[in-house]
Amino acid sequence: MKEQYKRDPNPDKINLIVGTYKDGEGQTPVFRAVKRAEMRILKEETTKNYLSIEGMPEYATAVQYLIFGAEHEIVQEQRAVTAHTPGGTGALRIAGEFLKRIRGNGVRVWLSDPTWPNHGPIFKASGLPVERYPYFDPQSQALAFEELISALGNIPERDIVLFHGCCHNPTGFDPTAEQWREIVEVIRRRNLFPLIDFAYQGLGSGLRDDVEGILTLCRSGSELMIASSFSKNFGLYNERVGALTVVTPTAEVAHAALGHVKKCIRSCYSNPPAHGAKIVTTVLDSPSLRAGWKREVTEMRQRIHRMRRLFVEKLEEKGVEQDFSFIESQRGMFSYSGLTSDQVQLLREEHSIYILGSGRINIAGINESNVDRLCEAIASVV
Numbered sequence: 001m002k003e004q005y006k007r008d009p010n011p012d013k014i015n016l017i018v019g020t021y022k023d024g025e026g027q028t029p030v031f032r033a034v035k036r037a038e039m040r041i042l043k044e045e046t047t048k049n050y051l052s053i054e055g056m057p058e059y060a061t062a063v064q065y066l067i068f069g070a071e072h073e074i075v076q077e078q079r080a081v082t083a084h085t086p087g088g089t090g091a092l093r094i095a096g097e098f099l100k101r102i103r104g105n106g107v108r109v110w111l112s113d114p115t116w117p118n119h120g121p122i123f124k125a126s127g128l129p130v131e132r133y134p135y136f137d138p139q140s141q142a143l144a145f146e147e148l149i150s151a152l153g154n155i156p157e158r159d160i161v162l163f164h165g166c167c168h169n170p171t172g173f174d175p176t177a178e179q180w181r182e183i184v185e186v187i188r189r190r191n192l193f194p195l196i197d198f199a200y201q202g203l204g205s206g207l208r209d210d211v212e213g214i215l216t217l218c219r220s221g222s223e224l225m226i227a228s229s230f231s232k233n234f235g236l237y238n239e240r241v242g243a244l245t246v247v248t249p250t251a252e253v254a255h256a257a258l259g260h261v262k263k264c265i266r267s268c269y270s271n272p273p274a275h276g277a278k279i280v281t282t283v284l285d286s287p288s289l290r291a292g293w294k295r296e297v298t299e300m301r302q303r304i305h306r307m308r309r310l311f312v313e314k315l316e317e318k319g320v321e322q323d324f325s326f327i328e329s330q331r332g333m334f335s336y337s338g339l340t341s342d343q344v345q346l347l348r349e350e351h352s353i354y355i356l357g358s359g360r361i362n363i364a365g366i367n368e369s370n371v372d373r374l375c376e377a378i379a380s381v382v
């Protein structure tokens, strides 16, 4: 569809299929804080020598502070280890390799239905069978929470369950704080292993608020893994920077876990690329760069919220009677719009508006210049 979009000669074509953040001008810019950090790095760098297998220790610390906060008991008691991976994808793949190695044959990975399309192939490539648990109810345009809880209760003990830490891709629906607590109850009762895909920290409700689900899972005392990505919240898509964090009951277990993670990394890519991790560490360790970066993440998040509201308002203004108000309660860049595959096809063929067949919209692809045309076209197809 990307190719079709490129070939489309219509100057007013609208691209809502992409997976990257777009600003009001339709660009995916370099963060100002990132540029400043890069200038510092360029000036101070003295070698391009290999990093260690798990990456730089300063990076691991910065990532843990960002997830848990420096004062969190997991950090204080050194119950977590973090390895720098090439992107969130790398973190997920190393998690798959690690879990296959440690949990052995027979365990499965359970993914939400729907989920990010790459999840299945990543775990299958690690040799782990993949199953699905219900997540979304298209009828009510909401989380299928009852079904989710009841499905979790039937997953065999010791299996791995993948959750999106925040900003569920593709639906945009996250569990509430109370729902996270219920999820944790079942996880504990069934002795399941949570693996959290954390690709959108800061794009939902805020850098701290978006960790709420993860921190609730941590309170259960169980072991878990977190696959962070800095592609979106630092705009570092092509630098391939992410991290795998393993949370365990004791510092000794954490240390042993890192040994296994390193063995997995060694046979996959040996050691990570440095530049992206240096940027993230430089920004997070410098009070002024960090403050600037936080402002930029806030700008992104607020723009997404603004576009959600504008989209819903404009649809109403253009006379659409169907209720799209749920779009305002979704979080993150993506939204299951509820548009059917036929409507999506009409939008593409008659209006040069590109939306995935599932109806998933990248809300960041909407801006003040295209929202009227978009909503008029939607009004004509619903």
Ligand code: PMP
Binding pocket: 019, 086, 087, 088, 089, 090, 116, 164, 169, 197, 199, 229, 230, 231, 237, 241, 242
């Ligand atoms: N998980 C989810 C849910 C994603 O949407 C993405 C990026 N599209 C990733 C992981 C992977 O991110 P990265 O580019 O850092 O590998």
